[in-house]
Amino acid sequence: MASEASASSCAIHFDNLGFSNQQSLSISAKLTKTRKAGETNKAAEFNFFENADSVIQFFKQLGFQQSHIQKIIICEPRYLVSRAHKTLKPKIQLFNDLGMSESDVIQTILRNPIILRQRLGPTIHALKNVLGSDENVVTILKKVTRNLQCTANYFIPNVELLQKYCGISSDTIQKHILRRPNSFIVKTDLLRDTLIKVELQLGIPRDSSMFFYGVNFLLSCGEKNIKDKCEVFKSFGWTQSDIMKLIRLNPLCFTSSEARIKERLGYLMNQMGYKPNYLATQPILFMCSKEKRLLPRHRVLQILQEKGLIRMDYLLSSAVSYSESVFLKRFVLPFEEVHEVYAQLIGSTLDSLNHGEEIIAKTSSLTDFEGERAIRKDYLLSSAISLSESVFLKRFVLPFEEVHEVYAQLTGSTVESLNVGRCKSQS
Known part of the structure; x- marks a missing residue:
């Protein structure tokens, strides 16, 4: 009965700190369990509630909002029995020494709420040893979600294993680490087994550009x-x-x-x-995103194909592989028929598309032909061959007498037939 009363009292006090009743009971239960396991500092139990208040105030001073603090404490209630200025402040200072901004610190702790419970000095030293700069270390700390305790012991051996197994440079490994750090903060034996499985089970050779993605896949999915x-x-x-x-x-x-x-x-x-x-x-x-890329681009291709403006067999997979600016330049801006549809599907406006057209026009390269008949020097062959024959003639052949004879010879046609095509297009 006494323990139940104590838990109820804790829950009431946590509620006063801004937690809901359910959150308060959960925090109280977790702290009771850690106390029984002897994981908390007995000295911290003296004036516990005053200590908890000081911890919450410490987080607020760092710029955390109330909802942030709730998330952190619910994930790691033992912060409430930590000494804010003795235990937590020195670790924040390590972040500051790396050049972390206030927003960097907040992002890092929210992404990995237990990070301030870990020994950061050896971890940062190991990361800097491999990654070279404070900026790279900050990038890793902002992304990592794993327990960093093993970093000091395994990170450097893991990098050495990768260099030996894959035969790639430290710069290449560094790029992969910066992209997906969680895959490299594991026990070395586990990483070694995973490297072997990527080759034997997935069939991805170690010299493939997909090899590291295979490593990440196996480590992130059981x-x-x-x-x-x-x-x-x-x-x-x-x-x-x-x-x-x-x-x-x-x-x-x-x-x-x-x-x-x-x-x-x-x-x-x-x-x-x-x-x-x-x-x-x-x-x-x-x-790629279904809503932002697949659906809008599929609809654009449909309309252009129905109107005979591009080949009927043009592949959706080719279209979705382009960046947004390239897709706009090749398949949207030149064709008024799809402006409104595309703008609606991507949640944009016709004005924004027209603005994009103006920017592209102003930044185009110098032209192959003088005057109004010009085309850009950087116009891509892949764009030209995606057009139907009639559209290509209308845009790139009929307006330019300089290419009539060459094109006619290469296509087994005649200049006269091209002129007939010109008359038809004008009529």
């Missing part, structure tokens, strides 16, 4: 999780061979949740009509 995702693909008629082909081309396709994979397969196969053997060769269709 065996059961991978098996469950395979079953989702198989429920849509995929074979194991199809699945492995997709993984080899880009393992990151499998890092999405089962629900997202199922939704994407439903769209690509049931609505778009794609078959497994084709989709297995097009990882880009699984990597």
